[in-house]
Amino acid sequence: MKKMCLALVMMSCAVPVLAEQAPVKMETPPAAIETQAEGELETYGLTFPEDMPLAARNFVLTARNEFEKNNWQKLPKNNEYTRWYFHDEREIGWCSVFQIYCAQHSGLQLIRYKQDVDVAQEDCISAMEGRVGNVRLAFEEHGRWVDAEKGGVPKPGYLVIYGVQGSTPYTHVAIVESVTPLEDGRYELTTIEGNLNSTVRRLNYRYDPTPKEAYHNMFVVPEDEITQENCQYTRQKDTWYITGFCATW
Secondary structure: OOOOOOOOOOOOOOHHHHHHHHOOOOOOOOOOOOOOOOOOOOOOOOOOOOOOOOHHHHHHHHHHHHHHHHHOOOOOOOOOHHHHHHHOOOOOOHHHHHHHHHHHHHOOEEEOOOOOOOOOOOOOEOOOOOOOOHHHHHHHHHOOEEEEEHHOOOOOOOOEEEEEOOOOOOOOOEEEEEEEEEEOOOOEEEEEEEEEEEEEEEEEEOOOOOOOOOOOOOOOHHHHOOOOOEEEEOOOOOEEEEEEEEEEO
């Protein structure tokens, strides 16, 4: 049974100024827009690494703002994110469209797999790809793929890609909100997930970069060690595992 702690008191959320800009027709990656100024977005008490670029921080804060705004409500398969991206009423799985929306509205440069474009080390990027496998490939061809099988560890603002044991390694993509190292070598991750049971959700779980058994690198946080609020603390499915991470910055 899934255990959730839903905060009843809503925090005041600063709406990103750029969120109202007219959507672009996403046939080719658009030029990056200017990111929000420092302090323009609600921080929700989050802290980030000192070397994390402002656009990458705002990527997390924009995603968190969308989570707070939606407040766990179920969304149809044609919703504000899919309509913004496609400009029509098609119904589609929208986990990647959600991260594309947050990336574009926080000033990240969108790229595509097999797109002839130079990506500098200091660039903040995300992939304008609906297929999760192509998200991984787009990052991999620019040296930005962090493989979980090789002990890869994410940073806040990275994308996380999940696989399903015995099936596809590319079933779902989400945004890493925070990463906390633990004494046992594991990491506690908080993620923001679009289109998880048709909602925008926050998950809190443990990740082991060197698991004893392949494809078993996600673990539930013990109940007496839960510190976060307004999160889902159970794994979405027992067969899920972390395939790897996309280094947006």
